[in-house]
Amino acid sequence: MIRPAFIAALAALLPATPSLADTLHAADRKDAIQAREGATPVAAFDILAAHAHRSGRIVTFHMTTAGAAGSVTPEPAGALGGAPVLSYVWPTSLDPAVVGFEAKSGILALAATSHPDFDDTPLFDENRDGDPANDGGDWHSHWVVLTADEGCPDGALGVRNIPEGAAPRLPATWPGLPLYIDSPGFTPLFDGPEISVSVGFADETGLPETAYDGVTAALRVNASVHAPLLCVEDVFDVASGDLSLPGRLK
Template sequence: MNRTLPSAAALLLLAGAAAADETRAIHQAGAIASPADASSVAAFDILAAHAHRAGRLVTFHITTGGIAGADRPQPAGALAGAPVLSYVWPTSLDPATVGFAGGTGILTLAATSHPDFDDTPLFDENGDGDPGNDGVLWHSHWVVLTPTEGCGAGALGVRDIPDGATPAMPATWPGLPIFIDSPGYTPLFDGPEITVTVPFADPAAVHGAAYDGVTAALRVNANIHAPLLCVTDIFDIASGDLSLPGTID
């Protein structure tokens, strides 16, 4: 991982800002609190995860023990075996809520960084006029996760699309043979906080939905074959057991 090491003074300023900013996940009523873990990479050590709704907008956020987004993967040099780092909000929402085929797995919002490929063909995140070279910059996805034995015993992976199958996909599906959407919601970073705000066409559909917060690493299969994208490491789970104890009001 590319890692930025803040100075002691910067860390003190960061701590002071966190204490003063009451909008962070860690200060919200109903947030999923997670104990600090000194053995974890601070940028992926979850202190709290929260999601709340204002009309048709739902804001998902995580407070970390370090500078969120400061660490990004080291490139592998090819799609095969490419690493992915992520901040993740698994939900109880049916995948059909955002345009996937319904009943197909765990609908999950993710903010990811992966320098070896770009899976947001409609967006030019770095503003250089080329929409195909932005994967290293943090960006958002909806994915559908399922238990995937091909990723290892008890492991999760992004649901594959079998050859010849044409399941329903969101309009901004990037064309990969997996249940993934690239909707273009920009992750925002502010010291220890990452925030992604998502619009929903039907606010009633998300009221009462459950959620959790996770930081994780994924990897593209070395053979670029089903399963294409596996969860390979869980850094932290806000609830500790992926029980989705949070509720979107």
């Protein structure tokens, strides 16, 4: 017979049932960044609101769009060179060192991405078919460090490159690309117009008050597959309108 004390102990290990505050869409939250509707004709990337909230060492990032979030994915290019990437991005004021990158190395951003031409989550099998290398088109998460790169069109932002021979500090789940990118395996969740990603930090006491924003964007792999490897090609929408990071995570 299973003892009641054992059942109680097991129940204590299960995730808590989300509260009403956790299940509200970003657009319904009073402290969310409220955006102007109609900034982009692609409703799935037209931001209505962005929000982040914290429970201990877990932070959940939300974004609400005018259409069904995640319903649009890139058309494959057929090769890594020139491969398109679509993304929901939360730029933050956090130092990249918080998640394992070199300190003060750029803008730390959480991104949910889809790119069917390549897979950059070698430790995870998102579609559960037994092959961890064929599911780049499924939405998945990354921490990335963004910097302005003169090699990108018009000096746009790109994911920071790792020069040949360099050995910067990188997270344990770095996927092996010559970029400041992490593949931590945090699963993006979709609920109609809402996308949310919950991320864990090692130490809640070391997490400072954080500014954030919400962005939807297209990126593209350099056709020559060389530095700069991955550049922002088009910004569809910015929650604040000016990338001023007005959101505050206490």
